[in-house]
Amino acid sequence: MLSSIFKFFTASPVSSEAAMATAKELVETAISENKIMIFSKSTCPYCRRAKALFAAQFPDEKPVVFELNEREDGADIQNYLAVKTGQRTVPNIFVNKKHVGGNDDTQAAFKTGQLAQLVKA
Numbered sequence: 001m002l003s004s005i006f007k008f009f010t011a012s013p014v015s016s017e018a019a020m021a022t023a024k025e026l027v028e029t030a031i032s033e034n035k036i037m038i039f040s041k042s043t044c045p046y047c048r049r050a051k052a053l054f055a056a057q058f059p060d061e062k063p064v065v066f067e068l069n070e071r072e073d074g075a076d077i078q079n080y081l082a083v084k085t086g087q088r089t090v091p092n093i094f095v096n097k098k099h100v101g102g103n104d105d106t107q108a109a110f111k112t113g114q115l116a117q118l119v120k121a
């Protein structure tokens with residue numbers, strides 16, 4: 001019972017001001033400290049495809065992945081990312097502090113060579 005109430009609140013599209021501020025700091029630190037930062041959900045097929053692309057094409061780089069569905073602050077992070085990037089879906093990917101976007105954007109950026117440019121920037 002308590003855990004279902006808790007899940008309802010963590011899945012909420014509304015975060016308190018304090019939770020948003022905490023999520024903001026966490027997200028901004030993660031983006032600035034990690035070359036490839038992937039906000040993901042472990043159950044999401046688009047996320048799997050994006051992670052597989054990095055593993056296959058940039059095997060020397062080790063993306064940092066936050067699985068939002070496995071964290072208590074996952075909904076707050078997702079809400080902050082929506083404000084920051086205009087994108088609410090996962091994956092939400094940053095390379096060298098640049099917002100690449102979701103899986104479709106990442107696959108497209110790989111095809112044009114832009115992703116490789118960003119990775120080595």
Ligand SMILES: N[C@@H](CCC(=O)N[C@@H](CS)C(=O)NCC(=O)O)C(=O)O
Binds near residue numbers: 103
């Ligand atoms: N076109 C997007 C599709 C991403 C997408 O639909 N992701 C789903 C999960 S598989 C999502 O974020 N749904 C909303 C949510 O999980 O909150 C992409 O290529 O990244």
